[in-house]
Amino acid sequence: MAVATKTLANPIQSIVRHSADPSARFWYRFLQNRQAVLGGCVLTLIVLMALAAPLIAPGDPSRIVLGERENPPSLDHLFGTDRLGRDVFGRIVWGARVSLGISLLAVSLGSMIGILLGAVAGYASGMTDALITRAIDVMLALPTFFLLVTIQSLFPPSVMNVIVIIGITSWMAIARIVRGQFLTMKEREFVEAARCLGVRPARIVFRHILPNVSSQIIVFFTLGIADAVLVESALSFLGLGVPPYQASWGNMLNDGQIGILSGTWWVAFFPGLMILLTALSINFLGDGLQESLFK
Amino acid sequence: MSRYILGRLLQAIPLFFLITLIAFGLLHLAPGDPATLLYGTEMTPDQRAQIRAAWGLDEPLPVQYVKWLGNLLRGDMGRSFVDGRPALLVIAERIPATLQLTLSGLLFALVLGLSVGIVAALKPHSALGYASTFFSTFFYSLPNFWLALLLILFFSVWLKVLPSAGIESLRGETGLADRLAHLAMPAFVVSLREMGRLIRFTRASLLDVMSQDYIRTALGKGLTMRVVTLRHALRNALIPVVTLLGLSLPQLLSGAIVVETIFAWPGIGRLVVDSAFQRNYTVLMGEIVMVSLVVIAGNLLADVAYAVIDPRIRYGK
Numbered sequence: 001m002a003v004a005t006k007t008l009a010n011p012i013q014s015i016v017r018h019s020a021d022p023s024a025r026f027w028y029r030f031l032q033n034r035q036a037v038l039g040g041c042v043l044t045l046i047v048l049m050a051l052a053a054p055l056i057a058p059g060d061p062s063r064i065v066l067g068e069r070e071n072p073p074s075l076d077h078l079f080g081t082d083r084l085g086r087d088v089f090g091r092i093v094w095g096a097r098v099s100l101g102i103s104l105l106a107v108s109l110g111s112m113i114g115i116l117l118g119a120v121a122g123y124a125s126g127m128t129d130a131l132i133t134r135a136i137d138v139m140l141a142l143p144t145f146f147l148l149v150t151i152q153s154l155f156p157p158s159v160m161n162v163i164v165i166i167g168i169t170s171w172m173a174i175a176r177i178v179r180g181q182f183l184t185m186k187e188r189e190f191v192e193a194a195r196c197l198g199v200r201p202a203r204i205v206f207r208h209i210l211p212n213v214s215s216q217i218i219v220f221f222t223l224g225i226a227d228a229v230l231v232e233s234a235l236s237f238l239g240l241g242v243p244p245y246q247a248s249w250g251n252m253l254n255d256g257q258i259g260i261l262s263g264t265w266w267v268a269f270f271p272g273l274m275i276l277l278t279a280l281s282i283n284f285l286g287d288g289l290q291e292s293l294f295k
Numbered sequence: 296m297s298r299y300i301l302g303r304l305l306q307a308i309p310l311f312f313l314i315t316l317i318a319f320g321l322l323h324l325a326p327g328d329p330a331t332l333l334y335g336t337e338m339t340p341d342q343r344a345q346i347r348a349a350w351g352l353d354e355p356l357p358v359q360y361v362k363w364l365g366n367l368l369r370g371d372m373g374r375s376f377v378d379g380r381p382a383l384l385v386i387a388e389r390i391p392a393t394l395q396l397t398l399s400g401l402l403f404a405l406v407l408g409l410s411v412g413i414v415a416a417l418k419p420h421s422a423l424g425y426a427s428t429f430f431s432t433f434f435y436s437l438p439n440f441w442l443a444l445l446l447i448l449f450f451s452v453w454l455k456v457l458p459s460a461g462i463e464s465l466r467g468e469t470g471l472a473d474r475l476a477h478l479a480m481p482a483f484v485v486s487l488r489e490m491g492r493l494i495r496f497t498r499a500s501l502l503d504v505m506s507q508d509y510i511r512t513a514l515g516k517g518l519t520m521r522v523v524t525l526r527h528a529l530r531n532a533l534i535p536v537v538t539l540l541g542l543s544l545p546q547l548l549s550g551a552i553v554v555e556t557i558f559a560w561p562g563i564g565r566l567v568v569d570s571a572f573q574r575n576y577t578v579l580m581g582e583i584v585m586v587s588l589v590v591i592a593g594n595l596l597a598d599v600a601y602a603v604i605d606p607r608i609r610y611g612k
Contacts, residue, residue, distance in 0.1 A: 035429065138313045140542075141594065143586045145549030146567055150321060150579045153571035230438055234553050237440045238568055253440060257557075260444045261452060261459070272441030279436035287432065 029292035036288020042281040046274070050096035057090035061247045070264045080266035082255055088270055091247040095271065098248040100278070102163055103228035109167030110228075111221050114174030119205050121175070122182025133179070136172045144169045148231070152240040162241050166228050174220045181213040215293045222286035226279040233275050249275050296602065303598050307591050314591075315367065318583040319360050322576050372581035377573050382581040386563060392462055393562030396555065397547040399478060400485030401540075408490040409536070412497025416505065416532075417524060427494050434491030439484050439550055443557045446480045460559035481558045485550045489543050496539050501532040534605050541597020545590050 019025055030036060049056060065085035073080040079088035121132035148165055155161050185191060186209065194208050235241030236250025237257075244251055249271040256268025338346070347353045351362065366373070372382035415427035451459035458477050463469050504510065505528055513523045548564070555564035563582060570578040 035432075134309070134313070138310055138317070141310055141545070141587055141590050142314060142317070142583070143545040143548045143590060145552050146583055146586050147317075147321075149552065149567050149571050150583060153574060153579065154321065226436060230436075233438060234440060238553065238556060240568075240571060253438075253444070257444060260448050263452060265448050268441070268444050272438055272444070275438045275441060276436060279438070280433060283432045283436050 026292050030288055033288040033291060035284040036292070039281040039284030039288065042277060043285055046096060046278055046281070047100065049093055050100050053093045053097055057087070057093040059090065061090045061094040062086060062245065070259070070267075072264075073266050079270040080264075082252070082267045083259065083264070088252070088267060091252055092249070092270055092274055095247040095249045095252060096274070098159070098242060098246055099229060099232060099250070099275070102159060102166070102232050102242070102248070103225050106163045106166035106228045106232070107170065107221060107224040109163065110170040110224060111174050111217065112171075113168065114171035115178050115210070115217065117171065118175035118178025119182055119210065122179040123186055123201070123205050123209070125183070129179075132175070136175055139169070139172050145231070145234070148235060149238070149240055152235060157241070157243045159242055159246070162232060162235065166231055170224060170228065170231075173224070174217065177216050177220055178213055181216060182209060185209045185212055219286055219290045219293065222282060222289060226282035226286065229275060229278050229282070233271075299602050300599055303595055307595055310591055311588065312364075314587040315364055315584055316360070318580045318587075319363060321583075322580055323356060323359070367584065372584070373577035375578050376575045377570075377578075382577045385578055386566065386581050386585055389561060389563045389566050392560060393548070393551055393555070393564060395462075395478070396481055396485060396560060396562060397551055399482040400550075401489060401543070401547060403482060404486040404489035404493055405540075407486075408493025409497055409533075412494045413501060413529070415494065416498045416501035419502070427498060431491040431495040431498075434487045434494075437487060439488065440553045440557060442487065443480070443484045443554055446484065447557070450480065462561055481554050481560055484554050485547060488550060489547060492539065492543065492546075493536070497532070497536055500535050501528060504528045504532040507531075534601065537600050537604065538597055541594045541600075544593040548586055548590070 019028075063086065065081070068077070068081050068085040070083055071077055071081045071085075077087050077089060079092065081087055082091075117132050117135070121129040147169060151165050152161065182205075191204060191208060194204050199208070232241055233248070233250030233253065236248050237253045239254055241250055242248040244254075252271035253268050253275075256264070256266075256271070259265065259267045344353070351359060354362075363373075370383055372386070374380065375382050375385045378385075411423065411427055411430075414421070415424045418424050446457075447459045450457040457480055458464070462474070462477055464473050464477075510523060510528055513527050514520070518527075551560075551562060551564035552567060553564070554560065555562045556568050559565070563586065567579065567582050569575075570582070
């Protein structure tokens with residue numbers, strides 16, 4: 001019996017698994033990975049929540065209602081209110097825009113720097129490569145968070161600053177990967193062919209080699225966003241990130257910190273839970289992508 | 296062997312100088328000059344010139360850098376803007392607390408991370424094997440400041456069994472038990488992210504080794520699974536873990552910033568946050584230099600350890 005069902009179920013499965021179409025193989029493997037699919041679903045929900053903020057939580061998330069300070073979670077206020085009477089749920093929904101937006105932009109900036117430097121280093125080799133590799137080493141040896149705290153103390157707090165400093169301190173991983181890929185790719189025949197045809201180096205780098213590295217970049221981009229969400233919220237939690245008047249998950253935790261000792265746990269609990277859910281779902285998704293793309 | 300170590304040392308020196316350049320550049324490229332940052336904008340041009348002369352800010356930047364670097368190499372990091380004490384002293388007296396915190400965190404992560412990782416690799420289809428992949432990602436994604444607050448809420452506010460702040464009680468009993476009680480929560484929080492990395496890395500490394508030919512050979516010649524794992528596989532699988540430990544230092548120290556701030560732990564992580572709010576730039580610059588030095592030394596140590604354990608590294612180019 002078991003044998004019979006196996007032979008019935010397997011032909012389709014094995015056709016897909018060994019399909020000549022790489023994207024069919026990718027989707028087959030990806031959908032087999034339960035953690036990755038779950039991560040993708042949760043992440044989609046969080047992103048939808050951020051996009052639909054005005055529908056889910058209408059009104060100003062920073063509206064202060066002094067009569068409703070530190071109310072525990074109830075049907076009126078799903079996640080309770082903070083010490084200024086602001087609705088924690090509403091602030092979480094709107095804060096998603098700030099936290100996700102910052103992370104997305106910061107990682108985009110970091111990836112651009114990383115791709116550019118990695119591609120140049122890997123393709124040019126020699127002195128240029130040595131210099132860029134050294135720069136990567138220096139940045140990796142620097143305890144980034146010390147650097148972030150120091151830079152943030154020099155500039156007035158703004159969302160733009162947070163994006164830029166996270167961006168310029170998070171390009172090393174991608175630069176390394178891209179460099180390594182370029183080192184091997186530039187020896188391949190299709191690159192040699194392009195060179196023989198007289199294609200300009202810039203075009204070879206960006207049009208011929210880079211598309212072949214894109215899957216690695218996607219994986220590191222995804223995983224980078226999880227890190228950026230954590231770094232942004234840690235900075236804001238310390239009071240050195242997003243300006244206090246803006247609702248971001250890290251800021252809300254900073255607000256809720258005092259409440260922990262007096263028992264109003266909900267003010268800090270829910271924003272932290274969102275940070276965890278976001279980082280976890282992105283990491284699961286990123287790991288799933290990596291496994292389905294490269295194995 | 297000594298040639299290898301010497302080579303590594305020589306590579307570390309330019310690294311250090313580049314880092315001092317970054318630390319110096321940061322302060323001087325920031326908007327407004329340090330005099331303004333320090334004393335505000337409400338100064339007469341006269342006062343301003345006086346301050347600039349006193350701090351040597353009127354000299355060209357390269358000259359300032361060389362002077363600062365020269366002082367730095369003699370162990371003079373300037374004076375703290377807050378209380379006028381030497382910055383080096385201010386930083387140095389905070390180091391033991393941070394070492395205590397990060398090293399106990401690392402030890403905890405190492406013991407649990409290695410054992411879970413090993414079991415997960417040897418028994419991939421056990422409950423622990425499946426759970427380990429989930430938990431390593433979970434630990435890695437957990438915001439440490441949130442975990443710290445939850446632990447305080449649970450153990451200090453609700454159960455009242457652990458102190459929520461400080462390195463020891465200010466009065467009453469201050470023995471070993473008291474110190475351990477203060478250490479427990481912060482060290483646990485610092486360790487989790489590292490533990491996540493270690494579990495995943497150990498598991499992957501051991502799985503990789505177990506599929507090698509020499510393992511099959513060892514099993515084929517009749518050795519028991521136990522002997523093969525302990526004598527052949529583990530020793531090789533743990534080599535890359537040593538490098539991971541060297542790289543984990545910046546992570547641990549970064550984690551210490553948040554954890555020390557929450558638990559009022561008197562270490563360099565809390566100092567950097569305090570200095571940032573007080574705009575205490577000499578101490579901030581000193582800290583970046585100091586912490587980078589520690590990180591470079593850690594990497595160097597890991598490289599050397601790696602070469603001691605694995606002869607291929609030492610003889611290969």
